Amino acid sequence: MKSILKLITGITIAIVFLYTKANAQGCVAIRSTGGLCTMDEHPDSANADAGSWLFNSNNRYFRSYKHFVGTQEQKQRIALGTNVINHSYTQDLTLTRIFNNRWSFAVNVPVIDNSRSSLYEHGNKERLSTHSFGLGDIRLTAYAWLLNPAKARKGNIQVGLGLKLATGNYNYQDYFYHTAANDARTLGPVDQSIQLGDGGTGITTELNTYYNFTHKFGLYGSFYYLISPREQNGVSTARGGVPSTKAVANGSDIMSVPDQVMIRGGASYGISKFDFSAGVRYECLPVHDLVGGSNGFRRPGYIISAEPGVTYRLKSLSVYAFVPVALKRDRTQSVPDKLTTQQTGTYTQGDAAFADYAINIGITYRFK
Template identity: 35%
Template sequence: MKRILQPAAVSAALLVSLLGTHRSAHAQGCVAAHSPQPVISGLDPGTQAQAHHYAGSGLLHGLTITTGYRVYNSYRHYIGTDYQEQRQEQHSAVVNHVNLFELDLNYQMTPRLSVIASIPGMTASRHGQSTDTNYYHSGGIGDVTVGVHSWIFRPPTENSGNVSISAQLKLPTGINDAKGTTTLAGGGAQTRPFDESIQPGDGTWGFSLGTEAYHPFYLHTTAYFTGSWLFSPQDTTGVLTYRKQPGEQVVSATDQYLWRGGFSRPVTGVNVLRGLALSMGGRMEGVPVRDAFGSSNGFRRPGYVISIEPGMMYSRGRYMFTASGPWAMERNRKTSVTDLANGIHGDAAFADYTVITGLSYSF
């Protein structure tokens, strides 16, 4: 017998399906140096969307497998919040095209507790706006994470809302020194690591903490909030950058964060659209100037993106499909530790929008 989510369950499931507390993601473009980190990326609808559905009934669902995909093009350069329009006019802009993939596993052990794991991957290209510049391709596995996710209150709750916390360990499995041949300004060529913005991972140990909350309101509308922080205690990754500014010779191991909140509502009154829900919210993601733990030396592009994020979810039987499209409203490339020491303010390229999709199956 097929299971179809009722309106209230659809609304609750949508929140987390579009928010995915365990994912990593980041400011779009160069600021998100290691977007595949699966703590904030928003690629995990199944890990919690299905959990919401079953949490409402107090049932167990065993294993949920989710595949996620995220794509963006970063090309708009900013210093602080100032758009560097001249980079387009001078054909000196740098363009990143990034495809992020993720395989997520969620095994629900009790109605409150789940064991979670994420395996991220990436393919990307980076090139200058003019046709005579270097063109690079990169790809590979990112940093795998494993951890636990737990609801604070045992489901089902009396008020149909709940709060959860999650904790994950980030393993140094990611490729962080993929290399290519660079044409030097004075002639000749040299093999160097790609820019960190197109490296699949950072190859360092880390951990993440996340939380989410949802509560229903009138007319089948549900409010949601989710937040995650990826902690990278190691100072640098040890990968050379070949940059000339003092202190920027190696790549910095950066923290990353994501905050999201908004409202969701199922589509009601149309039988053919049963199982469909829509959401609208805000999103802030980025890389801090200084990490919460440890030093923050080396080269990094700190900053953030604030976006509006429309989304949708469709659930049918054991399948669930989600999609969202964060659209950037404010972009800010902040001054890094080395920028402050050198009396400069570097730039970063950002995307206008991101497309995020996910498909999950619950056994």
């Protein structure tokens, strides 16, 4: 029974919840960086037998509107009405095949609906919006437990290796109004933060672990890294116009394909059919990639969040809600920023808009 419960813990939560797509909260365009994890060993969890399937539907929403340069919030942007406002909604559908108590394989398909309103993208005359909707970047991942769940009764370590495919449209276009006349519009690529994909095929690496001190109380941790070998995707950042001389000089006229990082840790406690968790979440879009170049436009930075959550479990169905709340937001200096600093002799660092929190609500269902 305990080995079955460990299988449930690992497969249902570490694979499905960690596998659900969870974008970072704002213009720092982190995609597919894992989702939710509580790492419990609740006796009422469903029996995830070998040969069964798990289906997860995760809904994520956030509104980014607060601008940061480094860790300094640009409060005047909201006061002046010049801030950018992003609304991001993602419906993630994940199907997991459980082969045995050590191996499984998951497919994640995201459907994305984004909007972005601003003044500067539309001639600074009126706040107008651009939108994107469609399929995101699909992920395929194989998972394996390093320890035999039948013997590792209190804790285990899971590794995952997969591919992030370039299925999402990374050149999604909408209309920009560069003059006061709304009929003078230009069709161009929307901002990188609301593109459906990044245009690169990446390698995903994961490490998930848990340890249960008692039947109700345990700890969990996870690490995710997306390796993106492609340096740039060829999409212009000029929104249908001509790139500026400065953008061409520092290389920010073309969108970058960045790496992505996610680290999580926390504790969970079970009461009856409820599992409550409290953790810390770190999401990062690094300045430099592990493989390939790092030139092109990106908004690097990181978010540290407190992540409370609750899960309600039935026999074959789990319903959950997680709300990561931002504690620290940092828009770091990008490669183009550094090049401009070298070229002009004046320190340059761009900004990015972040959200205060994100909302994750979803279900997990087991079937044969």
